[in-house]
Amino acid sequence: MVQRASWNRSYCLDGWAKVRERVWDYISKDTIIVGYNIERDLGALRMAHALVVDLKLVVAEWLGMGAVDKEPPGHDSNTTGASVNIQVENLTKSLLGLRIRGANKFKKTFRDTLEEVLAIRETVMWCLDNRRLVKNWGMAEKSGYYEHQNRTS
Secondary structure, rough: OOOHHHHHHEEEEOHHHHHHHHHHOOOOOOOOOEEEEEHHHHHHHHOOOOOEEEHHHHHHHHOOOOOOOOOOOOOOOOOOOOOOOOHHHHHHHHHOOOOOOEEEEOOOEOOOOOHHHHHHHHHHHHHHHHHHHHHHHHHHHHHHHHHHHHHHH
């Protein structure tokens, strides 16, 4: 219903090529694109860009987890390397104390894309300024994960 109303009001673009065209209206080859698991989004738009900061990959690399495992299309894993939860809401809450994807007054979970984008940007900037704290956080997360695994084994 909402999708049809949006389409009727011309809020929707017809296909990935039109979306990509609109994206290029706002960015240039010199724009730094910041995101989370952004390879998936750029791939959907069949788009390549040289200046990309992907929060998921940056944190995984800093935690010594190397490249994030490739996941099948449509699969969004909560963990990387099966050891540390580097999902957006965990990163923003653990590192910055920001709660995103919260519950509204009707107790239904919602996703606010603008809130998420701003939280990702702030988390990337914070991580760049606090690399040692990010590494300490990751070691604590890994330690907690392994303790949990040992208790349940």
